[in-house]
Amino acid sequence: MGLSTLLIKLFGGTKNERELKKLWPIVEKINSYFEKFKNLKDEDFIKKTEDFKKRISEGESLDSILPEAYGLVKEVCRRLCGKKWLVCDIETTWDMVPYDVQLLGAIVLHQGKIAEMKTGEGKTLVATMPLYLNALTGKNVHLVTVNDYLARRDREWMGPIYETLGLTVGCIQQGMETEERKREYNCDITYGTNNEFGFDYLRDHMVLRWEDKVQRGHYYAIVDEVDSILIDEARTPLIISGPVEEEEKNIYRELAPVVRNLYNLQTVLVSRIVEEGMKLLKEGKIREAGIKFLQAKRGSPKNTQLLKAERDVEIKKLIEKTELEYIREKKIYELDEELYYVTDEKDHSIRLTEKGRKQVIEYLRDPDFFLLPDLAIETKKIDENPDLTPKEKIFEKEKLYEIYARKSEKLASLEALLKAFDHFKRDVDYIVQDGKVIIVDEFTGRLMPGRRFSDGIHEALEAKENVKVQAETQT
Incomplete structure (x- = not known):
C-alpha cells in the first residue's frame, strides 16, 4: 500500500468521497419520504406542490424542503x-425511478456543483x-x-413528471416568434439551448418597451x-446584428473581382x-x-496541396521547427515578400504584402x-x-471627412473580401441556398438561417458567391 493511499484511508477517503459521505443521510431522508408518499392519492401531488410553495413564501429554505420534494x-x-406518451413523435413507455446515486447527483446539482455522469446513467432524470x-x-x-x-x-420525456406535480413546462426552439417565446418562458420550467437562451437575453436588452421582453428572469439553471x-x-461569441444607416453594398461588388484575381x-x-x-x-x-x-502556410494554411502534404507528420513537425527558428531569429517576414498576402491562423488576420498592394493598384488602375x-x-x-x-x-472639412470615411470603408471591405475568399470555405463554414449565404x-453542423457574420464578412461572402448583397449590419 502506497503512502498516499494510506493517508487517504486515514483521513476518511478523498475530498470527493468525504463530501458524498455527508450527503447519504439526506438520501435516506428522501427515501423515507418516498415510502410515506406511496399512500398519497394522485390528486394530492398538486396539493403537496402548493404546500411547498406556501412554506417557501413563509421563509422556509429550499434545503429543508429538499428531502420531501425529491421524495415526491x-x-x-x-x-x-x-404509462406511455409521445417523445419526438415516438411512443415511449415510462420505466424509470431514481436510484440512490441519482438522488446524490440531484442534491449536488441543487448545490450548484458539477455532477459528472456517463451516458445512460440518467442525467435527464436526475x-x-x-x-x-x-x-x-x-x-x-x-x-x-x-x-x-x-x-x-x-x-x-420529462414533462409528465412536472405536470403531475402541477407545474408547467416550456421549450424554446429555433425560429419561434416573440409571442411563442414569451409563452414558453412563462412556464415554471423552460428547456432550451445555450444559443437560444443567449440570443433571447441579448434581444431583451435591445427592446424599447419592458413588455416586449420574452425572458422573465434568471434564477436557476442546469447546464x-x-x-x-x-x-x-x-x-x-453570441452577436446580435442589425442594418446600418448607410448601405455600402456596391463596394463589395466592385472589389470582388479584384480579390478573386488576387x-x-x-x-x-x-x-x-x-x-x-x-x-x-x-x-x-x-x-x-x-x-x-x-512560406506556403503563411500564404494559405487551407491550401489543398499544403493540407495534403501536412498529412505527413514529419512535414508538419518540420514546418513547426522552421517557424520557431524564424521567429527566434526575427526573420519571419522575410518569407512574405514573394506572397500576395499573409494569413495568420492564430489571430484570424490577413495582411496584404507590397506585392499584393501593387497587384490591386494595377488591377484597379x-x-x-x-x-x-x-x-x-x-x-x-x-x-x-x-x-x-x-x-x-466647414464645407471643405466635411468633404475631407467624407473622402476619408469612403476610402477607409473600401480598405475594410477589401480585407473582409480577402477573409471571405481565403478563410471561409463553401459547404463547410456556410452554404448557398435559395440565393442566400x-x-x-x-459545433453542431446545423444551418443558422437569419444569422449573419459581422464586420462585413457576410456581405463579402455574398459578393464572392455572386448572390444579392444584403444591407451591411452593425453589432
Whole structure:
C-alpha cells in the first residue's frame, strides 16, 4: 500500500468521497419520504406542490424542503411506470425511478456543483428533481442543452413528471416568434439551448418597451454537457446584428473581382511553393524544404496541396521547427515578400504584402487606392487658408471627412473580401441556398438561417458567391 493511499484511508477517503459521505443521510431522508408518499392519492401531488410553495413564501429554505420534494418526485416517477406518451413523435413507455446515486447527483446539482455522469446513467432524470425544487420559488428555471432536438426530447420525456406535480413546462426552439417565446418562458420550467437562451437575453436588452421582453428572469439553471457549452462553445461569441444607416453594398461588388484575381494568383503561387518544397525534400534538402512549406502556410494554411502534404507528420513537425527558428531569429517576414498576402491562423488576420498592394493598384488602375488623407495636416491647411470663409471651411472639412470615411470603408471591405475568399470555405463554414449565404454552426453542423457574420464578412461572402448583397449590419 502506497503512502498516499494510506493517508487517504486515514483521513476518511478523498475530498470527493468525504463530501458524498455527508450527503447519504439526506438520501435516506428522501427515501423515507418516498415510502410515506406511496399512500398519497394522485390528486394530492398538486396539493403537496402548493404546500411547498406556501412554506417557501413563509421563509422556509429550499434545503429543508429538499428531502420531501425529491421524495415526491421519486414517487411520481414510480406512479408513471408503465404509462406511455409521445417523445419526438415516438411512443415511449415510462420505466424509470431514481436510484440512490441519482438522488446524490440531484442534491449536488441543487448545490450548484458539477455532477459528472456517463451516458445512460440518467442525467435527464436526475435534473428533474433540482428543477422541480427551484421552480417552487415561482421564479423561472432553465435546463440548458446543446441542441434543439435534445431540448424538445427532454421536455416531452420529462414533462409528465412536472405536470403531475402541477407545474408547467416550456421549450424554446429555433425560429419561434416573440409571442411563442414569451409563452414558453412563462412556464415554471423552460428547456432550451445555450444559443437560444443567449440570443433571447441579448434581444431583451435591445427592446424599447419592458413588455416586449420574452425572458422573465434568471434564477436557476442546469447546464447539460457543461464542458462543451462553457468551454468549447464559449470560443464562439453570441452577436446580435442589425442594418446600418448607410448601405455600402456596391463596394463589395466592385472589389470582388479584384480579390478573386488576387486569391487565384495566391492559390497558384502557394501550390507551386508546396511542389518546390516536396521536390527539395526528395533531394534531401530538409532545411530548404521546411522554409518552402512554412512560406506556403503563411500564404494559405487551407491550401489543398499544403493540407495534403501536412498529412505527413514529419512535414508538419518540420514546418513547426522552421517557424520557431524564424521567429527566434526575427526573420519571419522575410518569407512574405514573394506572397500576395499573409494569413495568420492564430489571430484570424490577413495582411496584404507590397506585392499584393501593387497587384490591386494595377488591377484597379488607381495609384492612390491605399492612400488615406492625413486629417490633422489637411484640416490645418483648411483652417489656415485665408481665401475660405468660415462657412466654406466647414464645407471643405466635411468633404475631407467624407473622402476619408469612403476610402477607409473600401480598405475594410477589401480585407473582409480577402477573409471571405481565403478563410471561409463553401459547404463547410456556410452554404448557398435559395440565393442566400447561410451560416453552418461549427459545433453542431446545423444551418443558422437569419444569422449573419459581422464586420462585413457576410456581405463579402455574398459578393464572392455572386448572390444579392444584403444591407451591411452593425453589432
